[in-house]
Amino acid sequence: VQTRPWYSFSARGVASQSPFARHAQPIVAREVAEEEACRELELPRANAEQANPENAKTLTFVLDGKARADGMPVACGLPGQVVEDTEVAGNGNEQKLEVPTLLEDEGMHIRWEKVLAGRHASKLSSEELRELGEGGMPLKHRHALWPEWFTAPNINDIEQLQGNVPNDVAAQIEADVARTQPKFLGTAERATLRRVLRAYAAANPSVDGYCQGMNNIVAVFILLGFDEATALRGCYTMIQGCCPGYHDRDLAGFRLDALVLGELAQRVLPAEIYDRLQALDVPIEVLISEHFLTLASRSWPLHATARLWDIILQEGSPAVFASFLALLKLYLPDDKDFHQENNLANGYEASEPVDIFRSRVSLGVSNDLEAILREVRRLIPLIPQNTINQLRFEFAGKKH
Numbered sequence: 001v002q003t004r005p006w007y008s009f010s011a012r013g014v015a016s017q018s019p020f021a022r023h024a025q026p027i028v029a030r031e032v033a034e035e036e037a038c039r040e041l042e043l044p045r046a047n048a049e050q051a052n053p054e055n056a057k058t059l060t061f062v063l064d065g066k067a068r069a070d071g072m073p074v075a076c077g078l079p080g081q082v083v084e085d086t087e088v089a090g091n092g093n094e095q096k097l098e099v100p101t102l103l104e105d106e107g108m109h110i111r112w113e114k115v116l117a118g119r120h121a122s123k124l125s126s127e128e129l130r131e132l133g134e135g136g137m138p139l140k141h142r143h144a145l146w147p148e149w150f151t152a153p154n155i156n157d158i159e160q161l162q163g164n165v166p167n168d169v170a171a172q173i174e175a176d177v178a179r180t181q182p183k184f185l186g187t188a189e190r191a192t193l194r195r196v197l198r199a200y201a202a203a204n205p206s207v208d209g210y211c212q213g214m215n216n217i218v219a220v221f222i223l224l225g226f227d228e229a230t231a232l233r234g235c236y237t238m239i240q241g242c243c244p245g246y247h248d249r250d251l252a253g254f255r256l257d258a259l260v261l262g263e264l265a266q267r268v269l270p271a272e273i274y275d276r277l278q279a280l281d282v283p284i285e286v287l288i289s290e291h292f293l294t295l296a297s298r299s300w301p302l303h304a305t306a307r308l309w310d311i312i313l314q315e316g317s318p319a320v321f322a323s324f325l326a327l328l329k330l331y332l333p334d335d336k337d338f339h340q341e342n343n344l345a346n347g348y349e350a351s352e353p354v355d356i357f358r359s360r361v362s363l364g365v366s367n368d369l370e371a372i373l374r375e376v377r378r379l380i381p382l383i384p385q386n387t388i389n390q391l392r393f394e395f396a397g398k399k400h
Contacts, residue, residue, distance in 0.1 A: 155233065173194060213294045261284060327372065
């Protein structure tokens with residue numbers, strides 16, 4: 001990881017809605033080679049202005065000591081790139097924020113523009129979108145497509161809902177807002193996160209309105225530059241559409257889908273992988289909790305989460321199940337892996353199989369995301385929605 005940022009820049013006196021809005025577009029990617037001079041690539045314009053048009057026009061950036069009025073690369077970058085921003089915290093001290101990268105490159109934009117041929121991204125067929133998505137999706141097309149895929153209607157009373165949150169729920173939201181993505185969210189983004197979570201909680205009092213994990217889900221939309229109304233629609237879509245009942249007061253939907261996942265693992269994974277899963281002797285709810293309750297957004301970097309959500313928003317619940325089944329298939333350790341890991345510990349405390357699994361997943365997401373996503377796509381047709389619905393019905397019946 002580079003400790004010296006490629007770029008230094010400042011936003012002067014402008015409140016922003018997201019890091020991507022702060023560092024507006026057009027995107028200028030900077031490729032740095034150790035033995036070559038730097039060169040700049042002008043890439044297609046992304047829709048950060050949709051999130052906050054004023055920010056996009058008024059931000060001033062400093063690049064290599066020269067002020068720029070256009071913008072800089074937040075949606076582009078290389079693994080390990082560190083981009084920093086500063087804002088003044090409430091105590092008067094400057095707070096350094098990192099800007100997450102989405103690893104876009106020139107080839108990705110060219111590929112999309114060639115297939116689009118002047119059309120709006122929403123005019124592409126499902127098959128065209130699946131094929132294009134295999135190589136990643138530029139941020140500007142996420143801004144166009146994700147709201148099209150949201151299943152929730154527009155919610156226009158966000159301001160009115162702010163005053164309808166019970167005190168205990170408001171306190172829990174406040175505590176989680178403060179610790180959500182501390183490296184990336186500034187004061188303005190946290191205000192948006194707070195308002196979206198409070199609006200959702202007030203509109204859904206029958207299920208306590210708020211549960212940990214929601215904060216990480218909403219933060220993804222904010223980090224990607226969606227405005228608060230769109231972030232709230234995305235929150236509804238993910239929580240009620242892709243994670244039905246996961247965040248209810250007793251986590252009933254999550255517990256039910258843990259049983260469904262166990263059955264799907266037996267049906268679609270190789271027998272040896274399923275045997276390893278059984279040998280872990282760990283409740284499957286424990287193993288899957290973070291991945292299912294946050295849809296990977298707490299532990300995966302933003303670029304990887306966005307790639308996975310491209311698929312989830314297109315495919316729904318089958319992609320949620322397929323994403324974890326893919327991790328089991330690729331990274332669940334066997335006895336040989338377990339003994340090798342503990343031999344490497346060389347006197348340190350031995351790792352548990354679950355810890356080894358999680359460590360291998362983290363490494364895989366960082367180094368081989370494409371292999372994970374390929375396996376997700378391969379598994380999706382094996383677990384259609386009607387199969388999931390049938391299993392939910394059967395397991396729910398056994399509980400009563």
